[in-house]
Amino acid sequence: MTFDSINPASGETLASYEQLSASAVEEAIAETHEDWRAWRRRDFTDRAKLMRAAAGLLRDKAQGYGRLMAEEMGKPIRQGIAEAQKCAATCDYFADNAQRFLAPEMVDAGPPKRFAAFQPLGVVLAVMPWNFPFWQVFRFAAPALMAGNAAVLKHSSNVPGCALAIEEVFREAGFPEHLFRTLLIGSRAIDGMIENPLIRAVTLAGSGPAGRAVARKAGEMLKKTVLELGGSDAYLVLDDADVAFAARTSAEGRLINSGQSCIAAKRFIILDSLRSRFEEGFVEEMRAAKVGDPLSEETTVGPLARHDLRDSLHRQVEGSIAKGARCLLGGKVPNGPGAFYPPTVLTDVRPGMPAYDEEMFGPVAAVIPVSDEETAVKVANNSPFGLGGGVFTRDLDRGERLAVEEIDAGSVFVNAIVQSDPKLPFGGVKESGFGRELSHYGIKEFVNIKTIVVAEMGDPSRSGASQSSARTE
Template identity: 45%
Template sequence: MPEIKTVNPATEEVLNTYTVMSEAEATQAVEATHEAFKEWRKLSHAERAPYLKKIAEKLRENKENLSELMTREVGKLYKDGLTEVELCAQIFEYTAENGPEMLEDEERKHAGGKKRGVVTYQPIGVIYQIQPWNFPLYQPVRVLAANLMTGNGCVLKHAEICTGSGLRLKEICEEAGLPKDLFNVIIIDHDTSDKLIAHKLVRGVTMTGSDKAGSHIGAEAAKNLKKSVLELGSNDAYLVLEDADIETAVKFSTMGRLYNNGQTCVSAKRFIVTEKNYDAFVSAYVDAMKEIPMGDPMDEDTKLGPLSSQGQFETVRDQVKESVEKGAKILCGGEVPDRTGAYYPATVLSEVTPGMPAYDDEIFGPVAAVIRAKDDEDAMRIANDSRYGLGGGIFCTDEEHALKLARDEFDTGMVRINNFGAADPNMPFGGVKNSGYGREHGGFGMKEFVNAKSIFLSS
């Protein structure tokens, strides 16, 4: 059977080798999850909640070894791994505490208000999730927690490079008492994955990744009449408007571009700065990016670790090279360091225009594109000039003005005002346009894969 290897991107050390499953083995995993689901669905939402709380407890108990595993597999800063584990625990707790009320039956009137109706949110079966490597625990957890509360089972195909993290998450869930096989992790190739989407026991498909991959997964799901939720890439724009506080803008623009080594779908990637603030912002921002120490991701003082793999390093390097060939200017970084590991420095590009990867595409690494705008209106126009629409940000001291722009004009699923952050259990997460469809978190994810069943009573 074919094998895959996990490799430490900081040291190039081979960590582990895993055997790829056959189609028959993967199908058996789906069938086992379906059998576990048939019993799990019999529990009430309130009866499921303690299982989720216990998983949160187990995650916290294992936070150090989980964080180190993620660092070794994908180069994530160890301290960021600790934050990720805590977020996962909070998601399980939020779901346990709020799910029973959010999913409880609703009484409604029908037939002119004379008769009763009941809307009940019922589980549908096995949810197949395909997840990327940038948040090895958080990505599967945000689907898993919601669907366990709903009453569904989950099968996970994780990114190859963080296979160990996926398998460890399954172990922790079962150590916490989750019924065996209710959550299964499979190691398969793309052809087998497509066949699983078509399997009659798979009732829903969710995927996080690139828009190219999402287009394929969404098409396969649609062809087989399966509902899908897609959270895809983006090149999020952060606007530095006329009355922005430059110090605040620089602080959160640096954080927003470098968080998770620049490998976050909602990273700040394009910085659109009005003419009034352009020189001041660029000068301060370049100075801040130059000061970022790059090094061992296990070191507390490191602020920028390696990219997740050699392949990811080459992609980022080539995107920068192509952008420069088309006229972009490197203001800092851009030089590949002479060292072992998939390290790429904090980089700022200016003179970025349409037709360049830095303008049109998602650079999944620590590369910022600075774009000059005439004024606030022009900045908003440039921000929306993208095939993506996941997140974005606005730096503006007039919060009401920023709120109006965010609500009425920013064509994205999420907007940050004078701050940066990745996700919050109580707020919906997802995008529009080529950034996908559907929502997770904030209770929305719990209703993505349910049967909203109408029951009409005669009295």
């Protein structure tokens, strides 16, 4: 069986790759585990030197990696170059901070000595999607490798070139040859990999069904899992907002990666008093987007990654209109080659419509009018997803209160679009998954948080507690 790399802008087959056999997969995991046995004992200074070398390669080759992303999944090339550079910054960040994040944590100063140590788990299986083919991988790999783990990558089958390029980054940077491996396999092989005793944990970014399947098998095998799944981020435009700013920023948030982002702005909850002004400005901002060849630096919206994804999105749009939504812009499949879909704005979106109930993975925005702030919060939370969200208001205290106390999501930004940042934890709640990536929280997801007590022989207080309480445990 082969994987075909197909340009979604033209339909051209770029390359074909052979799928690995089950025996080759097992051999690769064993080789990765063997390299991990030595890697786990290398100090942070050595690891950081190689991670900074990876960062340098990502910067030096950002133009080529941007082109590769444009050709394999349609990302506008300027966004792809920025993605590679963000990966480089993340490598540098964890090279600079991993030792501090994972330093032993002393419980108190008195004897016996008691502390928590952070030790790597081993080989982590990463199951990654196509939409940010470099970033999704590096935001896991940089902290995981700096923590002393190894990794095997099962990437999406439509970006095999990106998957192999990422493996080459680590090898060229000087990491052990098998420490990070790309395995070109189909999704049916994932269960067998999770069952492999040398795989110690699993991380997945992707759809809800994929997350459930991986969580089910990982739970059966009692293996640690981090899941970053879909999202339908709600942005609240309150009555004191700068409407022009909100419309411009909302359009930017909706069209990131041609709308194919879990944390793209998707639902726009607008107070009635602002509705007409917001819709007018929002439609104009969406209309101004440049749709075209992803290799052109002028393009801001490229094709969707595959034709089937474009067709599924269009069915969601048509289904919403059939149930009463009004289309203010777009909503038609264009003629010609490529999996293109125009920036689209739907309004009067209500429960029961795909645009309200489902994740819209493409450049389609759902405008939901409401009467007041309380209703806006209820609508924002009336979703199975909880990845990100936003609030537009001139009253920063008001915005912060809503972000902290009211909106049920893993990230909430006030007067800005939601973006991941290596310094901040990233992840969701509800059907958007569990666990966190990035920051000091993310690097601790795949370590053994080990309790250590060091006492003198014969010290009756060696347990740090009374002997009677120790016996009850």
